[in-house]
Amino acid sequence: MYPNRLKKIIAVTAGVSVLGSMLAACGDAGAGDKGKDAASGEAGAKPFAGKRITAYLGNTGTTDIIKAQLPEFEAKTGMKVEIQNFANDQLSQKITVQMTSGSAEPDVAMIRPAQEVKLFNKNGWMQPLDEYVKKNPGFEFEDLTKAALDSTTDNGKVVAIPMVTEQAMFYYRKDLLEKAGLSVPKTLDELEAAVKKLHDPANGIYGFVARGQKAALVTQLSSFIYSEGGDFQKGDTAAVNTPEALKGINRYVNLLKNYGPPGVLNMDWPQALGVFSQGKAAFFTDTSSILPSVIDKDKSTVVDKIGYAMFPAGSAGSKPYNNTAWGMMMNARTANKDAAWAFIEWATGKEIMTKAQAMGVPGARNSIWNDPGANAKFPKEFIPIIQESIKAAVGHDRPMVINVGEARDMIGDVVVKGILNEDVKTAADKANKDFQALIDKEKSSK
Amino acid sequence: MRTGWLDRNIKWAFTLPAVLFVLIMMAFPIAYTFRTSFYNWSMSAANPSTWVGLDNYRILLSEQRFWNAVGSTFYFTGLALALETVLGTAIALVLYRNFAGKNVAKTLFLLPMVATPVAMGLVWLLIYEPSIGGANAFLQLLGLKPVDWLGNPKNVIPSLAIVDIWQWTPMISLIVMAGLSTLPHEPYEAADVDGATGWQKLTQITLPLVRPTIMVAVMLRLIDVLKTFDIIYSTTQGGPGNASETLNIYSYVQGFQYFKLGMASSLLVMFFMLVMGLTLIFIWMRKRLGVQ
Numbered sequence: 001m002y003p004n005r006l007k008k009i010i011a012v013t014a015g016v017s018v019l020g021s022m023l024a025a026c027g028d029a030g031a032g033d034k035g036k037d038a039a040s041g042e043a044g045a046k047p048f049a050g051k052r053i054t055a056y057l058g059n060t061g062t063t064d065i066i067k068a069q070l071p072e073f074e075a076k077t078g079m080k081v082e083i084q085n086f087a088n089d090q091l092s093q094k095i096t097v098q099m100t101s102g103s104a105e106p107d108v109a110m111i112r113p114a115q116e117v118k119l120f121n122k123n124g125w126m127q128p129l130d131e132y133v134k135k136n137p138g139f140e141f142e143d144l145t146k147a148a149l150d151s152t153t154d155n156g157k158v159v160a161i162p163m164v165t166e167q168a169m170f171y172y173r174k175d176l177l178e179k180a181g182l183s184v185p186k187t188l189d190e191l192e193a194a195v196k197k198l199h200d201p202a203n204g205i206y207g208f209v210a211r212g213q214k215a216a217l218v219t220q221l222s223s224f225i226y227s228e229g230g231d232f233q234k235g236d237t238a239a240v241n242t243p244e245a246l247k248g249i250n251r252y253v254n255l256l257k258n259y260g261p262p263g264v265l266n267m268d269w270p271q272a273l274g275v276f277s278q279g280k281a282a283f284f285t286d287t288s289s290i291l292p293s294v295i296d297k298d299k300s301t302v303v304d305k306i307g308y309a310m311f312p313a314g315s316a317g318s319k320p321y322n323n324t325a326w327g328m329m330m331n332a333r334t335a336n337k338d339a340a341w342a343f344i345e346w347a348t349g350k351e352i353m354t355k356a357q358a359m360g361v362p363g364a365r366n367s368i369w370n371d372p373g374a375n376a377k378f379p380k381e382f383i384p385i386i387q388e389s390i391k392a393a394v395g396h397d398r399p400m401v402i403n404v405g406e407a408r409d410m411i412g413d414v415v416v417k418g419i420l421n422e423d424v425k426t427a428a429d430k431a432n433k434d435f436q437a438l439i440d441k442e443k444s445s446k
Numbered sequence: 447m448r449t450g451w452l453d454r455n456i457k458w459a460f461t462l463p464a465v466l467f468v469l470i471m472m473a474f475p476i477a478y479t480f481r482t483s484f485y486n487w488s489m490s491a492a493n494p495s496t497w498v499g500l501d502n503y504r505i506l507l508s509e510q511r512f513w514n515a516v517g518s519t520f521y522f523t524g525l526a527l528a529l530e531t532v533l534g535t536a537i538a539l540v541l542y543r544n545f546a547g548k549n550v551a552k553t554l555f556l557l558p559m560v561a562t563p564v565a566m567g568l569v570w571l572l573i574y575e576p577s578i579g580g581a582n583a584f585l586q587l588l589g590l591k592p593v594d595w596l597g598n599p600k601n602v603i604p605s606l607a608i609v610d611i612w613q614w615t616p617m618i619s620l621i622v623m624a625g626l627s628t629l630p631h632e633p634y635e636a637a638d639v640d641g642a643t644g645w646q647k648l649t650q651i652t653l654p655l656v657r658p659t660i661m662v663a664v665m666l667r668l669i670d671v672l673k674t675f676d677i678i679y680s681t682t683q684g685g686p687g688n689a690s691e692t693l694n695i696y697s698y699v700q701g702f703q704y705f706k707l708g709m710a711s712s713l714l715v716m717f718f719m720l721v722m723g724l725t726l727i728f729i730w731m732r733k734r735l736g737v738q
Binding site: 093096100119123204206212213214215261262263264265266267271274275278280403405406409413416417420 | 488489574575576577578592594595596597598599602681682683685686687688699702703704705
């Protein structure tokens, strides 16, 4: 009796799995066929009827807008979009794992260009988009800011469309400055003097707060280095220990070491913002895209007292970074290139971007920054600063190499050592040597 | 008749799923990791992996960061394990006695163990927050100076060990309590007749008898503490600098932040051997000590 039943169960299970794989094979073939149809029948009412694509999205305000508007898009195009939402690092890993295994899923994905474009493109995962971007004039490709586009262009090819940008933003406490009779620092020297004056740990006020965690701090350090005339590298030459870079690093180290809150070495932006939001720091530099958290009345006790200013000038002027936080790419192996592009065109198009910016997410389209209605969420002083920052800015906020993670650790380590009272110059020399070795290795393996 | 073959081989049919599971889910990954450790691979489809022989191992063994990770792993494990064993056994002895509210106390005490480590890591991150966190507020209440728990390279491992101790001491207690409940009554009766004190009964009877159980608990914990990942990653990610970077964290960084899968694999192979070696030494010690 039993063995009989067992046999049946085995037979049925085997049958089902065989059938399943056959069905899956049919499904693939079907999708391929329809792909051709869709490409030719572009002008039809529902050009992608019956199509299915998968999109991996990161966590930003834009994602919420895309999700909310998706039913409308699906109704218009006839395609079905399956959205999967991940936190930053998980998104990176998920894409990496999928792409490594040669999967055609996801068809489109959000990426962090500065961190991922070089690696992903080198690995052949990204579909060049040059032939698509100009297809439809309504997409207004020229409207995208140059700095943002630079960050999604690799080896002369556009490999992703920028969506969200971020600039170095200089946050300060209006009330504290006023009380001390200080004006807003315009230069890094003035900043240091003001920080020193307002630093009052006995009363729970620290002069300055910013990220102190090894890898995380590198992007915030960048504006200090740029404003002193340095950069992480000059072409293929590491430049971490040049006098200019050292000047910037020393400024960052001294501000955090002498006037920073305790525990700063374990701070990424949420912790640093926490200190600022609880009214415990006078000055704070971080990225502009965290604004929604900065002005969140539930999380901050000082919302009404926060001022915004242009990044203070060093000896080379004020050079904040202007980085592309998020872009959208197409999987080079997708079977649905046209449908995938239709989705990207829509998701990075003017309509969605305007809505996102109205929520407080800084976008990558020039026209939207000039549209007062779209920027209602931003504090008044904020917009001119971003517009000015975009003009003055350097288009990257971290080393421009394939293995960004490793390079960030090397450079961040210099600041960590500095805060721990080790010699900055020695640490920078070592970091420079390691960083140069990394660049050389990447060059030779190309 | 038709069922004859299956009848005769039914023992294989029933064990097959388990054997397959072990082969596919455990043996294969280990073998694959071992193989990958001799290659240079960045997870790229365009650039296939290249054979580098023992280079990954050579590079690792010559770098300070690797030895720092080995040191951190042992420091963290030693500290956490020693305190967990002592505290866990002591608590088990207390909970083993009868007192009012014993069951409530037992349940409450076991709660940390069932909590998700990452969530607990985030909660402890808040507790350890130097200027607004609970730990320093408590110290200040006692009139003590605030401590930079996670931001100071000297404090970070003890601070993390505290989290591990808080979470996993209950496990040691639980196992020891199980051991205590199987102890025979006769030796105690004999001791009573001989007029032994409570302390004598504890050190001469209870502890020697329960020692095998404690050893098992320590061994299980040892393997787990060596492999701790979630608590450390969710609070410090190995920082400040590399101060709390254990072998597990370092291999994660090599693999998923630097995309050096070969290097990460060779790290993991060494780590695997380390855990294996320690466990074997431990088993051998147990035999030497004459406990079963």
